[in-house]
Amino acid sequence: MLIFRIFRKMSLFSLSFLLCFSLICEPCVQAWSKEGHTMTCKIAQDLLKPEAAHAVKMLLPDDVNGDLSALCVWPDQVRHWYKYRWTSSLHFIDTPDKACSFNYQRDCHDSHGVKDMCVVGAIQNFTNQLSHYRHGTSDRRHNMTEALLFLAHFMGDIHQPMHVGFTSDEGGNTIDLRWFRHKSNLHHVWDREIILTAAADYFGKDINRLQEQIQGNFTHGIWSDDVASWRDCADIFSCVKKYAAESINIACKWGYKDVESGETLSDEYFNSRYSIVMKRIAQGGVRLAMILNRVFGDHQMDSITAT
Numbered sequence: 001m002l003i004f005r006i007f008r009k010m011s012l013f014s015l016s017f018l019l020c021f022s023l024i025c026e027p028c029v030q031a032w033s034k035e036g037h038t039m040t041c042k043i044a045q046d047l048l049k050p051e052a053a054h055a056v057k058m059l060l061p062d063d064v065n066g067d068l069s070a071l072c073v074w075p076d077q078v079r080h081w082y083k084y085r086w087t088s089s090l091h092f093i094d095t096p097d098k099a100c101s102f103n104y105q106r107d108c109h110d111s112h113g114v115k116d117m118c119v120v121g122a123i124q125n126f127t128n129q130l131s132h133y134r135h136g137t138s139d140r141r142h143n144m145t146e147a148l149l150f151l152a153h154f155m156g157d158i159h160q161p162m163h164v165g166f167t168s169d170e171g172g173n174t175i176d177l178r179w180f181r182h183k184s185n186l187h188h189v190w191d192r193e194i195i196l197t198a199a200a201d202y203f204g205k206d207i208n209r210l211q212e213q214i215q216g217n218f219t220h221g222i223w224s225d226d227v228a229s230w231r232d233c234a235d236i237f238s239c240v241k242k243y244a245a246e247s248i249n250i251a252c253k254w255g256y257k258d259v260e261s262g263e264t265l266s267d268e269y270f271n272s273r274y275s276i277v278m279k280r281i282a283q284g285g286v287r288l289a290m291i292l293n294r295v296f297g298d299h300q301m302d303s304i305t306a307t
Contacts, residue, residue: 032156032157032159032160032191032192032281033191033192033195033196034073035192035195035196035199035207036156036160036191036192036195036281037069037072037073037076037152037153037156038069038072038073038207039069039207039210039211039214039281039285040072040152040155040156040159040281040284040285040288041068041069041072041152041156041285041288042068042069042211042285043211043214043215043281043282043284043285043286043288043289044068044152044155044284044285044286044288044289044292045067045068045069045289046215046289047285047286047289047293048289048292048293049293049297051293051296051297052289052292052293052295052296052297054296055133055292055296056068056148056292056296059133059144059145059148060145060148061145068148068152071149071152072149072152072153072156073153074149074153075087075091075149075150075153075154076091076153079091087122087150089109089110089111089117089118090117090118090119090121090122090150090154091119091154091157091163092118092119092157092163092164092165092171093107093108093118093119093120093163093164093244093248094107094165094166094167094170094171095107095164095165095166095167095248096166096167097166097167097168097169098166098252100248100249100251100252101245101248102164102241102244102245102247102248104120104241108120108121119154119157119158119163119164119244120158120240120241120243120244122150122154123151123154123155123158123236123240124236124237124240126147126148126150126151126154127151127236127291127295129143129144129147130144130147130148130151130292130295130296131295133295133296151288151291151292152288155284155287155288155291156281156284156288158240158243158244158247158284159243159246159247159280159281159283159284159287160190160191160247160280161190161247161248161250161251161254161255161276161280162186162187162190162191162247162251162255163247164244164247164248164251165187165248165251165255165256166251166256169186170187171187171251172185172186172187172189172190172251172255172256173185173186173187173188175187175259175261176261176262177189177259177260177261177262177263177264177265178263178264178265179193179197179264179265179266180197180264180265180266186255186256186259189265189269190255190273190277194270194273194274194277195207195210195277197270197274198210198270198274198277198278210278213278214278214281214282215282217278217279217282218230218282218286223279223282227286230283230286230287230290231286231287231290233287233290233291236291239287243283243287247280250276250280254272254273254276255273
């Protein structure tokens with residue numbers, strides 16, 4: 001696939017340098033917020049089996065002490081850097097307006113029509129790269145590290161429903177509105193506003209407590225009976241396409257529904273969408289762990305490459 005050849009050429013920056021730079025250069029966030037990505041990666045890391053946990057720790061730079069969540073926002077921080085501009089289209093999928101469906105051949109391309117350049121193609125190919133981890137040599141370490149960080153980040157992105165949105169409004173980015181008393185847009189409402197409002201209203205702005213509730217909901221709570229189906233995946237390419245289809249379905253039924261540019265969204269919208277956002281964060285974390293456990297486990301995924 002074309003995208004795989006592009007990925008193989010990516011720059012091998014020092015992740016330690018990038019981590020230090022990111023702490024002083026706050027990016028313009030255009031995906032799950034920092035909080036959303038952090039929760040997704042923490043959920044995933046807590047579910048890793050020993051072999052996968054060891055591989056993840058070995059691939060991360062020493063600066064983060066084995067904490068994957070510390071770098072899960074990294075792809076957003078570098079996407080506008082010259083050497084990483086090619087990754088911008090990998091964070092999302094634009095679908096035909098109101099089609100409310102995802103078709104890989106139709107929708108997975110960048111603004112120039114280059115095929116496979118979307119979040120589904122990205123997850124597919126970074127998973128493929130990581131599947132060679134056991135056969136790699138030390139001089140490929142940073143390549144594998146970047147692949148891990150991109151995979152972790154994009155598994156968050158694909159579960160944010162507005163990342164598989166309509167072409168004309170750029171996934172809700174051009175639908176300007178007010179969230180309670182301040183200006184925002186529909187995309188940002190799903191990226192961050194709902195998460196921060198939930199944290200403020202129910203958890204004293206403590207994101208860790210919010211994450212604990214999400215984890216409790218799928219370990220022994222309202223979603224516990226669904227976790228097996230979330231993990232179910234015979235073929236990674238088919239599964240990731242399913243995740244994208246889930247997102248555009250939610251975007252149509254809940255994201256765009258009854259929303260007009262210029263209006264104010266508040267309690268009614270928040271209360272009816274809050275649980276959906278939290279469930280997507282949970283699904284992203286559970287599924288990221290599933291992929292990493294298979295890629296780094298004793299028995300690697302039987303089917304990784306698209307056919």
